[in-house]
Amino acid sequence: MANAHAEHHDPNVYYVPHGSRWPVFASVALFTTMIGFASWLNEASWGRTVFFVGLAGLLAILFKWFGDVIRESLSGVYxxxxxxxxxxxxxxxxxxxxxxxxxxxxxxxxxxxxxxxxxxxxxxxxxxxxxxxxxxxxxxxxxxxxxxxxxxxxxxxxxxxxxxxxxxxxxxxxxxxxxxxxxxxxxxxxxxxxxxxxxxxxxxxxxxxxxxxxxxxxxxxxxxxxxxxxxxxxxxxxxxxxxxxxxxxxxxxxxxxxxxxxxxxxxxxxxxxxxxxxxxxxxxxxxxxxxxxx
Structure with a gap:
């Protein structure tokens, strides 16, 4: 995630971002997506809905996560x-x-x-x-x-x-x-x-x-x-x-x-x-x- 003090980051130090919540959220969304997909294949009535909910959540998380990485790059910490x-x-x-x-x-x-x-x-x-x-x-x-x-x-x-x-x-x-x-x-x-x-x-x-x-x-x-x-x-x-x-x-x-x-x-x-x-x-x-x- 982008550092608010990125302009003071030492260019000779390898940048390691602080803890991010996105990997945990992405894991939950991916698990939800696969549970929904497996249930959909087995003709569970709720499977299709769960699949699309999980997929939408995963896409939203990836959008935010990639946005953080882009901001890191633009801030000059790399x-x-x-x-x-x-x-x-x-x-x-x-x-x-x-x-x-x-x-x-x-x-x-x-x-x-x-x-x-x-x-x-x-x-x-x-x-x-x-x-x-x-x-x-x-x-x-x-x-x-x-x-x-x-x-x-x-x-x-x-x-x-x-x-x-x-x-x-x-x-x-x-x-x-x-x-x-x-x-x-x-x-x-x-x-x-x-x-x-x-x-x-x-x-x-x-x-x-x-x-x-x-x-x-x-x-x-x-x-x-x-x-x-x-x-x-x-x-x-x-x-x-x-x-x-x-x-x-x-x-x-x-x-x-x-x-x-x-x-x-x-x-x-x-x-x-x-x-x-x-x-x-x-x-x-x-x-x-x-x-x-x-």
């Missing part, structure tokens, strides 16, 4: 060592996100390269095929037995997925231009291209929602469509959640830039969001190649 700590924290956070998506890409790779060939009796899978599922015959994309997964169609790579790829690649260019404009002190160009990045993120999400509705209503491609359906929606859905978070963060940074925050030497918050956005771009390129094209 020194070079604190900046280094923030950068290391963001690097490890993005690394954890890389591992998160690596698990789902790994599941996709395992299903395609090992599980399906074994079930078909290919190579070392003869025993698996004869003992576990002698009637199985199928390749990728697989929906398992038709009685369970049902027939479906996949989404062509060269339609909306290609359009969304171009949108995200363009957004990576616009956020980079905005970053250079910030370092050169060109506030007008900064606001223009950062705003374009926010709009491109929103456009990506719009087209992804269109793609999901098309998949469910017209292609019968759902989460229940066997291993292909589950991996498709897990990968693209979690990526969409990350794009949503990134778009919100970019919008907040745009508002801060509008208020005159940041300069060429002190703008780590902008850099952190830009790193995150480039990470989202790279993950999508992997998704486009391994989920849609191959």
């Amino acid at each position: 020194n070079k060592q604190v900046d280094t700590s923030f950068r290391m924290g963001m690097v490890w956070f993005i690394f954890s996100e890389v591992m998160f998506f690596a698990a789902f890409f790994g599941a996709l790779f395992y299903a395609r390269q090992f599980a399906l060939p074994w079930l078909n009796g290919v190579g070392d899978g003869a025993a698996t095929h004869s003992l576990l599922w002698p009637d199985f015959a199928g390749g990728w994309p697989s929906n398992g037995p038709a009685a369970i997964g049902g027939s479906y169609q996949t989404i062509p790579a060269w339609g909306l997925p290609l359009l969304n790829t171009m949108i995200l690649l363009t957004s990576g260019v616009t956020v980079t231009i905005a970053h250079h404009a910030l370092k050169e002190g060109k506030r007008g160009i900064l606001l223009l291209f950062l705003g374009l990045t926010v709009l491109l993120g929103g456009l990506f999400l719009f087209y992804q929602a269109e793609e999901y509705m098309h998949a469910y209503k017209e292609l019968n491609l759902t989460l229940g469509s066997g291993i292909y359906g589950s991996t498709f929606f897990m990968l693209t859905g979690f990526h969409g959640a990350h794009v949503t978070l990134g778009t919100i963060m970019l919008a907040v940074i745009w508002l801060r830039c509008l208020k005159g925050h940041f300069n060429k030497d002190n703008h780590f918050a902008f850099e952190a969001v830009a790193w995150y956005w480039h990470f989202v771009d790279v993950v999508w390129l992997g998704l486009f190649l391994f989920v849609y094209v191959l």
